[in-house]
Amino acid sequence: MKLDLNIQPLSTWINTGKEPLVIAGPCSAETEDQLVATAHLLAKTGKVAALRAGIWKPRTRPGEFEGIGSIGLEWLKRAKQETGLPTAVEVATAKHVEEALAAGVDILWVGARSTANPFTVQEIADALKGTDVPVMVKNPVNPDLSLWVGALERINRAGITKLAAIHRGFSSHGASTFRNEPMWDLAISLKTHAPDLPIINDPSHITGNRDLIGYISQKAFDLDMQGVMIESHIDPSVAWTDAKQQVTPAALVEIIENITLRKPEVKNAAVSDKLAELRSKIDKIDDLLIQKVAERMTIAEQIGKHKKDNNITILQVNRWEEILKKTTDYGKALKLSPEFTEKFLELVHAESIRRQGLILNEGLDQPKENLTHA
Known part of the structure; x- marks a missing residue:
């Protein structure tokens, strides 16, 4: 907006x-x-x-x-x-x-x-x-x-x-x-x-x-x-x-x-073409990221249905801590900062929890939530 x-x-x-x-x-x-x-x-x-x-x-x-x-x-x-x-x-x-x-x-x-x-x-x-x-x-x-x-x-x-x-x-x-x-x-x-x-x-x-x-x-x-x-x-x-x-x-x-000023515009054709090539690669990876996140949410909803059928709580703290540690360690190995990996995981986890909550409480009046993590 x-x-x-x-x-x-x-x-x-x-x-x-x-x-x-x-x-x-x-x-x-x-x-x-x-x-x-x-x-x-x-x-x-x-x-x-x-x-x-x-x-x-x-x-x-x-x-x-x-x-x-x-x-x-x-x-x-x-x-x-x-x-x-x-x-x-x-x-x-x-x-x-x-x-x-x-x-x-x-x-x-x-x-x-x-x-x-x-x-x-x-x-x-x-x-x-x-x-x-x-x-x-x-x-x-x-x-x-x-x-x-x-x-x-x-x-x-x-x-x-x-x-x-x-x-x-x-x-x-x-x-x-x-x-x-x-x-x-x-x-x-x-x-x-x-x-x-x-x-x-x-x-x-x-x-x-x-x-x-x-x-x-x-x-x-x-x-x-x-x-x-x-x-x-x-x-x-x-x-x-x-x-x-x-x-x-x-x-x-x-x-x-000591400040270096850089311009937002790209006037050199060769530089512009190279940027366009690299951005095209990023766009393709972003598409794959969104696709994989969507696939993850589908599986999270299936987990939610399984939890509902077996009266299991949405959140299992031990499981979350296991995911957080394993993925943060993996991110470090790939040169991703722990802060970024943790923040990314928290956003994905919050959406998974929200979707599972909708399934477990299906049929009940539910307020709109804005689940975000600091």
């Missing part, structure tokens, strides 16, 4: 001539000197298209630094006047929108916590009506594509056509290399639903670690995202917020210069 968004090209509201497109600046505006000095260093790189800074900071717990507040907008105005860089800030309330626009802020973004709350998004959307300011919408904290899409739709229906999404990763349980799991599949899904919607990657919030920013940035561009938003501070060691994920302007230059 394609999203019906009325949006203008990215080039109408930001300088896309600076490749790659980079929005950079401190996580938080802390002092006027800190913000303006950082802005000058970023402008001198010649690689930054816009200056970002947190003015109001929604924090997880009270008592933490929650942003310098409205005075920081005056600092941003000075930084813009002295460097020529357009400015961008996060807004979370109608009052934020009004103050930011009054201060001449060029780009607004809706944060992850705000995106997760439709009431908040609608309040922001209502405050934006009648304006022409560009707005970027971060993905919600939790992996919920509908919330992300809904927020984009609300902002767009308020008349905002200079619109983009920001992919900043998602919260997840358990230990992880990243502060927020990228869950690239959700960003790809958004791209599929809205091909013309620009997506800006936020490697700072995904990684929480300055050493991984280059890696995530490269992957984002490899997936045809249109730019990156990177937190940069004149001296990250003394930053008041998120010190570990900020980089100096000099380090930012190094990250950008």
Whole structure:
């Protein structure tokens, strides 16, 4: 399903001539000197298209630094006047929108916590009506594509056509290399639903670690995202917020210069022909995969009938664990990651369980289910 968004090209509201497109600046505006000095260093790189800074900071717990507040907008105005860089800030309330626009802020973004709350998004959307300011919408904290899409739709229906999404990763349980799991599949899904919607990657919030920013940035561009938003501070060691994920302007230059940009279009005939040949092979294998999965489901239904006739439960945990271990080990031998093999098996197993459940409970009123596994 394609999203019906009325949006203008990215080039109408930001300088896309600076490749790659980079929005950079401190996580938080802390002092006027800190913000303006950082802005000058970023402008001198010649690689930054816009200056970002947190003015109001929604924090997880009270008592933490929650942003310098409205005075920081005056600092941003000075930084813009002295460097020529357009400015961008996060807004979370109608009052934020009004103050930011009054201060001449060029780009607004809706944060992850705000995106997760439709009431908040609608309040922001209502405050934006009648304006022409560009707005970027971060993905919600939790992996919920509908919330992300809904927020984009609300902002767009308020008349905002200079619109983009920001992919900043998602919260997840358990230990992880990243502060927020990228869950690239959700960003790809958004791209599929809205091909013309620009997506800006936020490697700072995904990684929480300055050493991984280059890696995530490269992957984002490899997936045809249109730019990156990177937190940069004149001296990250003394930053008041998120010190570990900020980089100096000099380090930012190094990250950008190491990025390889690849084009989605193929203009070379020989390269195009080779891609077409390889894709044809993949198409044939995909057809076989679907055919074999369908055959498996037919057998699963036969098992379901046998279980029903003999009053056997649908799920046998020992059998599932046996399949999981055996197939994951086999996948490793074939150079498939255990994570991929397990996720694939879980999807197939969930569908098998669903089909067997229909057979065992045939004749009963059954709600529609959406059986998915994390």
